[in-house]
Amino acid sequence: MILAKFQYKTNRIVSYQITGHAHQANKGYDIVCAAVSVLSQAITNELSQATVSEDGGLFIGLIEPNTKNTVLCDTLLHGLLDIAEQYPENLRVVNLEV
Numbered sequence: 001m002i003l004a005k006f007q008y009k010t011n012r013i014v015s016y017q018i019t020g021h022a023h024q025a026n027k028g029y030d031i032v033c034a035a036v037s038v039l040s041q042a043i044t045n046e047l048s049q050a051t052v053s054e055d056g057g058l059f060i061g062l063i064e065p066n067t068k069n070t071v072l073c074d075t076l077l078h079g080l081l082d083i084a085e086q087y088p089e090n091l092r093v094v095n096l097e098v
Contacts, residue, residue, distance in 0.1 A: 002036055002091045004080050006073075007098045012065055013073040014098065019057030022090040032090040035083050043076040 002020045006013050018040050022032035044052060044060055047069055053059040063069050077093070084091040 001089070002032070004036070004040075004084075004091065004093045005096060006077055006094070007096050009098050012070060013077065014063055014065075015059070015061040016073070016076070017057060017059045022087070024087060024090045032083065032087045036080065036091060039076060039079045039083075043072050046072055 002018065002022050004018045005016060007015045018036065022030050022036065024030045024032040040058055044058065047060065047063060048066070049064040050060050050069070051062045063073065080091065080093050084093050
């Protein structure tokens with residue numbers, strides 16, 4: 001299962017971490033893994049001044065509190081929630097207040 005954790009501070013996403021494997025289909029045919037990967041990489045590439053680590057998954061921290069980053073993080077969250085609704089056995093989204 002893929003686990004996506006979003007950390008909030010004062011109602012704003014300050015970091016997120018995406019780890020694990022969907023195991024929805026064989027390697028190369030896993031549409032859940034592909035969807036999560038494309039969405040998360042596209043959003044992450046557009047964030048300005050954030051810390052990125054890909055050690056055992058994807059961790060993004062120290063997200064600058066600007067309008068563009070807020071829209072991007074909200075887009076990622078809502079996209080992943082849509083995928084998790086369709087594939088609850090393959091993706092779980094967790095929101096944590098820090």
